[in-house]
Amino acid sequence: MDDSYASVSEMSTPKLVATQKQKAGNKATARKLVYPFTAIVGQDVMREALMLCIVDPGLGGLLVTGDRGTGKSTLIRALAALLPDMPTVEGCLYACHPDRIADDCASCSTKTASQRRKTHLRPVPVVDLPLGATEDRVVGALDLERALVHGEKAFEPGLLARAHRGFLYIDEINLLEDHLVDVLLDAAASGENVIERDGLSIRHPSRFVLVGSGNPEEGELRPQLLDRFGLSVDVRTPTEISTRVEIIKRRDAFDRDPKGFVSQYHPHEEALRNRLLLAQQHLAKLSTPDSVLEKAAELCVALGTDGLRGELTLMRAARAAAALEGAKKVTLSHLRRWAIPALRHRLRRNPLEEAGSDARLERTLQEVLPE
Amino acid sequence: MTAMVQAECIATLLASDPGRFGGVHLRASADALRASWLDALKNALPSGTPWIKIPAGVDADTLLGGLDLAATLAASRPVMRQGLMARAHRGVLVLAMAERADAMILALLQQVMDLGLVNIERDGVQEKIPAQFSLVVLDEGCEEDSALPSALLDRLPFYLDTHSLARWQTEGCPAPNRFMLEIKSSAPDEAVKALCASALQLGIYSMRPPIQALSVAQSLAARKGHSHVEQDDLIEAGSLVYAARARQLPPPPEALAQEQNTESQDHSDQQEVPPQDATPPQENKSEDLPPPPKTSLPESGAEEREILSQIVIGLPDDLLARLAAGMSLKGSGKVATTERQRKAIPRHGRPVGSRQGDPRRGLPLDLRATLRAAIPWQKIRTKPVTTCIAVRSGDLHVKRLKPRTRSTAVFAVDASGSAALQRLSEAKGAVEALLAQCYIRRDQVALVSFRGAGAEILLPPTRSLSRVRRALSALPGGGGTPLARGMQLTAQVAHECRRKGDAPLMIMLTDGRGNVALDGTGGRAKAEQDTLAVAQEIALQRLPCLVVDISPQPQERARNLAHALRGEYLALPLANADMISSAVNSRMANTQ
Numbered sequence: 001m002d003d004s005y006a007s008v009s010e011m012s013t014p015k016l017v018a019t020q021k022q023k024a025g026n027k028a029t030a031r032k033l034v035y036p037f038t039a040i041v042g043q044d045v046m047r048e049a050l051m052l053c054i055v056d057p058g059l060g061g062l063l064v065t066g067d068r069g070t071g072k073s074t075l076i077r078a079l080a081a082l083l084p085d086m087p088t089v090e091g092c093l094y095a096c097h098p099d100r101i102a103d104d105c106a107s108c109s110t111k112t113a114s115q116r117r118k119t120h121l122r123p124v125p126v127v128d129l130p131l132g133a134t135e136d137r138v139v140g141a142l143d144l145e146r147a148l149v150h151g152e153k154a155f156e157p158g159l160l161a162r163a164h165r166g167f168l169y170i171d172e173i174n175l176l177e178d179h180l181v182d183v184l185l186d187a188a189a190s191g192e193n194v195i196e197r198d199g200l201s202i203r204h205p206s207r208f209v210l211v212g213s214g215n216p217e218e219g220e221l222r223p224q225l226l227d228r229f230g231l232s233v234d235v236r237t238p239t240e241i242s243t244r245v246e247i248i249k250r251r252d253a254f255d256r257d258p259k260g261f262v263s264q265y266h267p268h269e270e271a272l273r274n275r276l277l278l279a280q281q282h283l284a285k286l287s288t289p290d291s292v293l294e295k296a297a298e299l300c301v302a303l304g305t306d307g308l309r310g311e312l313t314l315m316r317a318a319r320a321a322a323a324l325e326g327a328k329k330v331t332l333s334h335l336r337r338w339a340i341p342a343l344r345h346r347l348r349r350n351p352l353e354e355a356g357s358d359a360r361l362e363r364t365l366q367e368v369l370p371e
Numbered sequence: 372m373t374a375m376v377q378a379e380c381i382a383t384l385l386a387s388d389p390g391r392f393g394g395v396h397l398r399a400s401a402d403a404l405r406a407s408w409l410d411a412l413k414n415a416l417p418s419g420t421p422w423i424k425i426p427a428g429v430d431a432d433t434l435l436g437g438l439d440l441a442a443t444l445a446a447s448r449p450v451m452r453q454g455l456m457a458r459a460h461r462g463v464l465v466l467a468m469a470e471r472a473d474a475m476i477l478a479l480l481q482q483v484m485d486l487g488l489v490n491i492e493r494d495g496v497q498e499k500i501p502a503q504f505s506l507v508v509l510d511e512g513c514e515e516d517s518a519l520p521s522a523l524l525d526r527l528p529f530y531l532d533t534h535s536l537a538r539w540q541t542e543g544c545p546a547p548n549r550f551m552l553e554i555k556s557s558a559p560d561e562a563v564k565a566l567c568a569s570a571l572q573l574g575i576y577s578m579r580p581p582i583q584a585l586s587v588a589q590s591l592a593a594r595k596g597h598s599h600v601e602q603d604d605l606i607e608a609g610s611l612v613y614a615a616r617a618r619q620l621p622p623p624p625e626a627l628a629q630e631q632n633t634e635s636q637d638h639s640d641q642q643e644v645p646p647q648d649a650t651p652p653q654e655n656k657s658e659d660l661p662p663p664p665k666t667s668l669p670e671s672g673a674e675e676r677e678i679l680s681q682i683v684i685g686l687p688d689d690l691l692a693r694l695a696a697g698m699s700l701k702g703s704g705k706v707a708t709t710e711r712q713r714k715a716i717p718r719h720g721r722p723v724g725s726r727q728g729d730p731r732r733g734l735p736l737d738l739r740a741t742l743r744a745a746i747p748w749q750k751i752r753t754k755p756v757t758t759c760i761a762v763r764s765g766d767l768h769v770k771r772l773k774p775r776t777r778s779t780a781v782f783a784v785d786a787s788g789s790a791a792l793q794r795l796s797e798a799k800g801a802v803e804a805l806l807a808q809c810y811i812r813r814d815q816v817a818l819v820s821f822r823g824a825g826a827e828i829l830l831p832p833t834r835s836l837s838r839v840r841r842a843l844s845a846l847p848g849g850g851g852t853p854l855a856r857g858m859q860l861t862a863q864v865a866h867e868c869r870r871k872g873d874a875p876l877m878i879m880l881t882d883g884r885g886n887v888a889l890d891g892t893g894g895r896a897k898a899e900q901d902t903l904a905v906a907q908e909i910a911l912q913r914l915p916c917l918v919v920d921i922s923p924q925p926q927e928r929a930r931n932l933a934h935a936l937r938g939e940y941l942a943l944p945l946a947n948a949d950m951i952s953s954a955v956n957s958r959m960a961n962t963q
């Protein structure tokens with residue numbers, strides 16, 4: 001995704017211009033082949049949860065917690081190569097969709113109607129928010145290089161701009177500094193990023209799928225942040241010997257010959273990409289029977305989840321799952337499968353409950369939706 | 372494999388291809404022995420290999436790199452300053468006093484180790500710089516369990532301690548022989564399977580160790596000129612990588628074979644367990660205990676068992692002893708990290724960096740950071756004639772503060788029954804002695820006593836000795852034992868302390884026998900039920916806890932109580948004030 005803006009033509013508005021630099025030299029050396037998504041063994045729930053987020057980006061993202069060394073990061077970083085390209089307005093710094101240009105897009109508002117119609121395909125961005133990132137790089141700030149070299153004010157979009165319409169991945173999210181969490185929550189809630197700094201006053205759309213991974217043992221997440229995530233998945237190391245052997249063999253094969261390994265999985269990636277595209281189109285045509293809606297509501301009432309977000313997310317997840325299967329309508333089995341990931345992080349914690357909230361969830365699930 | 376070879380072998384492997392292996396966890400005090408091993412490693416490295424030391428108290432900026440202000444101004448264009456991790460590319464990075472390192476610093480190291488590159492998004496610059504290094508973690512912690520987060524240790528294939536270094540030394544410090552690695556050997560399936568199986572048998576569940584072991588085995592094979600990985604490579608690699616991580620002893624070979632037979636018989640019953648995928652794993656939150664797998668190896672060959680038993684033979688004796696005793700091993704460190712992290716924005720303490728922000732909101736201005744932020748923009752700012760540097764509000768930086776963590780020892784004293792007077796007077800003595808000892812650390816103590824139908828806070832958290840003497844001068848004793856209520860009140864006091872940013876430690880002076888329930892009614896059964904419920908509640912809040920049983924014959928009940936509290940149990944029959952206070956004092960130093 002580093003070159004997702006490579007085609008942006010330099011604009012030459014004299015006073016205020018926005019840029020996205022190309023640092024080809026450094027990036028070429030740093031670029032590494034990523035382990036293919038389809039080559040990952042096991043971790044079905046996490047993998048499908050990510051696929052649901054691709055089918056329906058409005059789902060609200062995914063939080064992955066659990067054992068170390070389970071390939072959390074590998075799976076998420078493998079997304080970039082898997083995702084289908086997306087149509088954008090040519091030259092738009094914020095990657096607006098040609099049919100749905102955002103009102104607040106600072107870049108498109110300067111374009112004529114015919115310029116806005118020019119379409120350009122770009123890879124869907126998967127942006128890594130590294131630990132130690134500073135606020136200016138996250139929200140965007142003046143372009144330092146242009147200020148120093150040319151003495152001009154130019155806005156350089158930050159990570160929130162780059163992640164628009166794509167994915168924003170935060171590894172070790174529980175270690176993210178508080179003031180960055182604030183910025184993130186604000187953008188996620190409003191869908192736009194507002195910069196007031198150095199005499200700049202810029203707003204641009206910033207809608208992204210938030211993907212976080214972390215270990216709650218190393219620090220709890222703020223409830224507001226927790227609630228932002230659509231789905232939450234807890235991963236465990238596989239204990240099946242055959243699975244473990246397969247994981248290690250593939251990892252070894254990849255380390256030995258990354259290029260050959262990636263090309264070996266190319267057909268699988270292609271097939272999955274097509275399946276995801278079909279599911280995206282299929283999603284709108286799906287019907288949701290009232291009986292399923294009622295059951296979802298019943299389940300949330302029985303669990304006492306706060307607010308409506310749990311119910312909405314559960315329905316969206318079930319719909320996306322049905323779309324992915326190519327089913328005609330959403331069924332109770334979709335609901336059953338995604339109830340725990342959609343609701344487990346929204347339950348009020350009961351301090352006297354030793355087994356954790358998952359046990360309670362499963363009990364209630366069995367009562368409301370017996371198999 | 373002997374320890375002599377181990378220390379030498381690790382140095383050799385690290386030196387053969389710096390950056391290929393994640394690194395080594397070196398658990399030893401800073402003495403000549405450790406220095407000589409480090410020297411040996413340094414000398415074995417190919418000339419020109421980076422050897423970068425991370426200074427104590429390093430900040431994220433130094434580690435990651437960022438904008439070089441002086442060079443930027445001189446060149447009139449942004450110039451990057453390389454961070455320590457980037458400079459250590461294809462070399463060795465040494466983290467000294469790792470047990471004191473900040474959780475954030477350790478997390479940064481982990482993230483870069485995973486990616487093999489530094490991803491910088493700081494101070495107006497964005498860069499991706501390759502950084503593959505081998506990390507040498509110098510851990511001088513002297514507790515039995517390492518204070519380092521298990522997530523970091525998981526990424527380090529090798530482990531060395533004083534014992535293995537000492538044995539290496541007595542063998543006359545052979546210089547690690549250097550060799551060039553050229554790995555042509557692919558791993559046969561059986562080799563991978565043997566490594567996976569033996570990891571599980573030793574209770575190692577993370578996927579990283581077997582991956583590391585395979586990589587080590589390949590290097591060893593290459594070193595010996597084998598065309599593919601052979602059995603002795605696997606054994607050696609297994610001993611190197613698994614030894615320090617083993618958490619259980621595998622069943623002896625005969626038992627294994629037997630179990631396999633019985634296994635195949637009741638195979639059908641075993642399969643009734645619901646498949647793993649359909650029900651996402653629940654409960655069992657503790658991270659190193661996924662549901663124990665069936666320990667038998669499916670169709671395990673004689674070769675695998677041979678490899679496993681060879682690895683077990685290679686395990687150091689003291690480790691075997693500890694495993695046999697069922698003790699947990701290194702790499703917990705969870706509590707420490709948790710405590711280091713969860714904090715509201717502090718308004719006092721020592722500075723730990725700065726962030727953009729307005730000092731008028733109550734945080735101190737960081738002048739240096741503010742000027743740093745302002746200077747690069749001078750060219751595009753029209754300056755008023757009188758000032759040298761034009762500073763805008765967006766430049767203002769405030770200091771981020773980390774409050775000094777004080778410890779608070781919250782004593783809960785069972786003042787009921789006949790032992791009351793003795794317990795109370797010892798507790799009082801301990802409190803006084805503690806205060807005298809930890810005056811310098813500015814620690815506090817509090818005291819809760821419970822007797823009759825209820826509990827009371829005799830002494831709210833304080834540092835004042837005279838206040839302690841006044842409050843504790845006349846302590847009533849006798850009556851029933853409302854243990855549950857006493858624990859509840861103690862936890863409440865401890866919780867308050869934590870909210871203020873202090874690190875509490877609860878010390879229960881009790882024999883663990885309650886006979887008054889939460890509602891004040893008598894009856895042992897109900898009282899014990901309540902006690903257990905309250906203990907579980909406290910355990911969930913992860914309040915550090917120490918149960919001290921000072922009755923002449925220590926009771927099983929007190930031990931069970933400590934277990935329910937997920938705390939520590941200490942039997943001190945006939946303890947006096949000094950013994951209690953020194954036990955508590957050493958643990959308070961740890962909670963910091």
